[in-house]
Amino acid sequence: MLIQIDPSSDRPLYEQLIRQMTFLVAQRAYREHELVPSVREVSKSLAVNPNTVVRAYRQLQDDGILVVRRGMGMAVAETGCERAAAVREGIVSQRIQDTLVELRQSGLADSEIRSTFLRLLDNGSPLAADTNGTRGIQKSEETQS
Amino acid sequence: MLIQIDPSSDRPLYEQLIRQMTFLVAQRAYREHELVPSVREVSKSLAVNPNTVVRAYRQLQDDGILVVRRGMGMAVAETGCERAAAVREGIVSQRIQDTLVELRQSGLADSEIRSTFLRLLDNGSPLAADTNGTRGIQKSEETQS
Amino acid sequence: MLIQIDPSSDRPLYEQLIRQMTFLVAQRAYREHELVPSVREVSKSLAVNPNTVVRAYRQLQDDGILVVRRGMGMAVAETGCERAAAVREGIVSQRIQDTLVELRQSGLADSEIRSTFLRLLDNGSPLAADTNGTRGIQKSEETQS
Amino acid sequence: MLIQIDPSSDRPLYEQLIRQMTFLVAQRAYREHELVPSVREVSKSLAVNPNTVVRAYRQLQDDGILVVRRGMGMAVAETGCERAAAVREGIVSQRIQDTLVELRQSGLADSEIRSTFLRLLDNGSPLAADTNGTRGIQKSEETQS
DNA sequence: GTGGTCTAGACCACG
């Protein structure tokens, strides 16, 4: 339903776009064969350069999540949702692994890591708790002013 | 005991050096007033540009973890271990927070995140079991030619 | 007998249509003065934009392969089959030449190119054995709804 | 030894760069761990925009042929030559396959295809027979004016 | 010096 990017994040914009889109398709916010927002549309809504969107969409093609419908736009690929879910799985695991490796280097015991993690997990749902600096795009276009 | 860096990581080398050193001091691998390896030594052992080491050491000075002993090199500061522990605490919390924010965007429920995390935590190798691509430096300096 | 197009090919649809039609006329699947399927018919059967068919047919006119029969549609021109055969000859030679140029840049010796080519030539399915993603149109028009 | 591109070709520049570089590595014109020409260098020598080169180099990274040496440039990856050879193999096969499919659609018999192919193969070595419009880059930089 | 990212704007082919 919603593509969100945070221009102040240290993650590159195109990478955020790739991740967001992958997650959305994995959640079936866009379904197989459904057209996704056009490059220009996304570009305009998120105030991002078209080239940046193109770059993200291209990667999603390479991942087998999107396909080009020439002259019409880009659509979720035949088995796009599956692939997206698989890619998401990989991203999530990798992210946790990386974090664990770094944390273990800190000299903290696994038990300390576990307790800190669980404490922060239960704390609050920071799911865009602060929307400062975040720009989003709705699926149906009447939310934009 | 050991400074480890991974040149293929996406983290900058100087950042890895800062983190590693901070963690080591926090663990009291180097104690107050103890001399730390010289820039030249670290640079040679890790095959890293001296400038990169200088940069890291300067940051550690600014953090109040190291101090210059003129003519002798750099040593752990008066209250270096405390400060290092504090810095470490901040790094660890921040790291977990960041990870949580990203994971929540993936559309996975907190319960799924928790289970994946716990699974990977119990699985893994305690501390870089495989050292492929990782370069280290020992506390006693005669390991490297 | 059959116009086949592959919408997922990197060749533009109109170009595929032109080539296919040229080949069919060269093979005398449609003979001199014989009416070819109407724009509307082709468009519907192949699920292609009518404009695309129009564009292809116009090119075939320019090539002297088709002519308009006002009020009736388009037919193979007086000397259409000859011209089509000539055009086909040019296309085929050009195609092979292009391929050879590219392959020679790969650093493979001519002998390797030859053997690979012959191997693949003998292997393969004679004519689009698997029709996945390929859409066709029959000469007799009652196959499509 | 030589990167060659033809700006008048219908193949995109970045694709030509990818192919050329892949072929060169496969032929061991650049060897494992060896630095390849920098983005700016290639860009200048071939009179191509740096972004275009970046795009090509990025793809080569994704293919596992090149790796970044941060601050130093890009080098052939550990098993880069193998991978390059494998990629080349795929490119070559695919190219021939595509050609065969198209030729078979022309209505020509396999025997005719074979004879035409062999004739053109033996004809001449069009390996850059005409250098009009082709721009190249030497390995050692003293050839450029 | 190196690569990485982003913007701005242009032109093209396709449907």
Place this chain on the structure above:
DNA sequence: GTGGTCTAGACCACC
């Protein structure tokens, strides 16, 4: 309207 390619030029982090 759509995506694809390319250029030009800027700024950044890293070594």
